Amino acid sequence: MAVVVGADPVAWSGRWDPGLAGQVAESGDPRCILSVPRENGSETNAFHERTRMQLPVLTPRAAEIEEDPLDLMDEIDVLKKEQDAAILAHFYVDGDLQEIADFTGDSLKLARDATRIPNSTIVFCGVHFMGESAKILSPEKTVLMPDLQAGCSLADSCPADRLAAYQAELRAQGHDFQTVAYINTTAAVKSLCDWIVTSGNAREIIDRVPADKEILFVPDQHLGRYLSSVTGRPMILWAGSCMVHEVFSIQDLLRAKRNHPGSIVMAHPECPANILEISDVVGGTEKMRNYVASIPEKKIFLVATEANMIHPLKKIAPQHEYIPVPGIMTSTGETCACNRCPHMARNTLQKVRDCLKNRSPEIVWQPYFAQAQDVLRRSLLK
Secondary structure (H helix, E strand, O other), X not given: OEEEEEOOOOOOOOOOOHHHXXXXXXXXXXXXXXXXXXXXXXXXXXXXXXXXXXXXXXXXXXXXXXXXXXXXXXXXXXXXXXXXXXXXXXXXXXXXXXXXXXXXXXXXHHHHHHHHOOOOEEEEEOOHHHHHHHHHHOOOOEEEOOOOOOOOHHHHOOOHHHHHHHHHHHHHOOOOEEEEEEOOOOHHHHOOOOEEEOOOOHXXXXXXXXXXXXXXXXXXXXXXXHHHHHHOOXXXXXXXXXXXXXXXXXXXXXXXXXXXXXXXEEEOOOOOHHHHOOOOEEOOHHHHHHHHHOOOOOOXXXXXXXXXXXXXXXXXXXXXXXXXXXXXXXXXXXXXXXXXXXXXXXXXXHHHHHHHHXXXXXXXXXXXXXXXXXXXXXXXXX
C-alpha cells in the first residue's frame, strides 16, 4: 500500500496534474493512505482522471448599478418584515452583509440556526451547498439565495457519480469503510455518505466512526490529512482542496512572522500542511473567534483563511491587530490579495434586496435531498 507524500494540486489550473497530485512512496506511516497501486501507472492515471479537481468557470457578473448601501439596508429591513424572512450570513461574505444578517457563523452554526428560526423564509448569504443544507434540514421553509452561481471549488472537485464509482471500487477491493464528507459537498454527494463534518465538529464525528472501519474522507485532502494527524485514524483521502486556502504564500507568511515578532499565526485546517506546520492556532472560524476573544492584551494575528473572516474577529476582539496572509498568483508567482473567495463575493446587498423582492433564486427540494437528510441530521443536530 502506498502513502501520499505529495498529493497537492496545481492551484487554479482547473485540473490535477497527475505528475504532482499522485506522487506516492513507501512509508511506515499508516496515515493518509491512498489506495492506488504505485506500480500500476494506468490505474493511477485512471484514478486521477476520475478525481481531478474541476474548478468551476465563473461567468462574469453583470455590472450592478451603484446604490447607496444605507438605502439598500433600509429596503432589506422592510422586505424582511414583509416576507417573514431571516438572513443568515457566513463569516466569509462581505462585512456589510454580516451586519444586516440576523445570524452569522460558520457552516455548523448556520445549519443549526436554520432549524431553529421561526421565520418561514431564509435568505442564505453564502454558497450553494449551504443553501442546500438549510433546505434539507428545514424542508418546510422557503430558502432563497442571492446568487445561485455562488458555488464551491471543494464541492465541484467531488462529483457524486465519481464518488459512487470510487466507493464501488474500494468495496470490490475488500475495503470495509465509512465515508466521511466535509460539509463543502453537494447534496447528491452527502446522500452517498455515512457522516458529514464541519471544521467545528470534525474531531467529534471522526471519534464516532467505529474503530474497525476504514475512513474514506472527501473532498478536502488537507483537512483530512490534518484530522488523520490529530486523531491517529488512517484515512483514504480524496484529492480535493479549497481554491482560497490552497494559494497562501508560505514565504510571505514567514516574512510577516519575522516582521511582527510575537505575532500569532491562525490557520484554517483547509490550508496545506506547510502552512499548518508553522501555525500557532489551527481551527475553524468559530475556534478562531473564541481564541482571539480569550486574550485580553493586544496581539498581532496573522490570519490564514478567507480575508472577510477579519470582520467578525475585529467585532468580537477589537483590541487586536489582524493581518491577512497573502496568496500567490500561480500564473506569475507574484504575491496577491487572492485570499478572497470569488463565490462568496457573488453575494451583495443588491442581490439580497432583489431576492427578497422577487422571492428568487430559490433552493427547490430535489428527490435526493431525502437521502441526505438523515446523514445531515445525525451528524449536525445530534
